[in-house]
């Protein structure tokens with residue numbers, strides 16, 4: 391899909407879709423619970439569809455209606471046959487469900503599209519081999535067989551927190567206690583906090599011995615719940631930056647006491663000088679002159695692309711540190727943002743782990759054609775850039791938004807952004 395983005399003055403009110411991270415977690419916990427859970431407020435996306443498909447393959451029964459999803463849990467007993475878990479491009483789905491699926495003892499094949507099978511999986515490969523379980527990866531997928539064993543597990547903290555979350559879903563179901571020790575540096579830690587929060591909602595108890603060590607008691611049972619899923623601060627970030635750069639927006643469906651790490655977008659914008667009015671479950675943001683700052687991406691990697699756009703329009707020099715993790719997402723997001731922003735003439739330099747951007751207020755370039763790098767967050771970030779620039783641009787591969795936010799362009803139009811589907 392090719393879209394043309396026209397410079398537009400935006401204004402209005404927008405409901406932010408459900409948190410993808412919380413929706414994955416709620417669906418997985420509900421799939422493991424005794425009885426039927428009712429989850430409300432979950433918006434569709436390809437990643438969420440992948441988690442639904444995989445949990446169904448594992449035996450959960452899922453009925454989706456317009457505004458709620460009913461999930462009847464599975465006991466993960468062997469189905470006596472090969473199980474297929476199609477993860478599409480969703481890293482969360484694959485890394486959360488590998489330890490869970492292993493508990494069936496059946497051969498399970500996880501398939502992936504796009505860049506998914508190139509993203510790191512060695513932590514599980516090593517763990518499975520150390521426990522004498524099968525873990526075989528080739529270009530078509532990952533095939534596992536054998537149930538994860540309880541014990542003391544040590545894993546690196548700077549590759550993906552999704553391995554820690556995946557183990558936290560599965561280990562409470564085992565017949566002996568376990569511990570997880572995370573080696574420093576421990577990045578994306580806030581996502582593990584989200585996992586612990588959702589596990590608590592479903593009656594699972596994990597003890598945090600200290601910041602990098604968890605104790606997981608044995609023989610626990612997930613209890614079915616009725617639960618609304620909160621709005622997504624990672625998606626709200628695109629609109630918060632847009633409104634700060636030009637216009638005025640009210641964003642709704644944002645839980646004020648949310649534990650999402652990407653809620654830090656609000657503090658970053660405030661630190662840069664933005665005026666935000668935070669009310670119960672909504673935020674009002676209005677255009678304001680901002681200044682550059684140093685930004686640590688260790689705990690909020692998904693904000694990277696949109697913060698690069700913010701930095702491009704902030705006079706002064708923005709330094710990003712701990713950006714290396716952005717290179718192992720749906721695209722190499724450091725390289726993708728460097729390539730695309732340079733097409734607009736942005737002064738950007740990158741190293742393996744840092745990004746430096748010298749911002750200015752206006753960009754005026756004819757015939758800019760942006761490549762979406764098959765990455766939803768690159769397409770969305772570059773759309774926001776296009777709306778704030780002085781001249782129109784074209785974005786190729788814009789369908790990548792369907793991974794997390796299929797109605798993104800409709801929502802941009804709702805707030806008077808001009809998008810032409812070519």
Ligand SMILES: O=C(O)C1=C[C@@H](OP(=O)(O)O)[C@@H](O)[C@H](O)C1
Pocket residue numbers: 410411412482549550551552555577578581582691692715
């Ligand atoms: O647990 C989660 O929901 C996620 C964790 C983060 O990944 P890493 O832990 O690999 O950084 C984040 O980038 C991803 O979009 C969602």
Ligand SMILES: C=C(OP(=O)(O)O)C(=O)O
Pocket residue numbers: 437479480481482483692719720767794
């Ligand atoms: C990296 C992302 O998701 P995942 O790791 O689940 O593919 C993302 O949504 O930006």
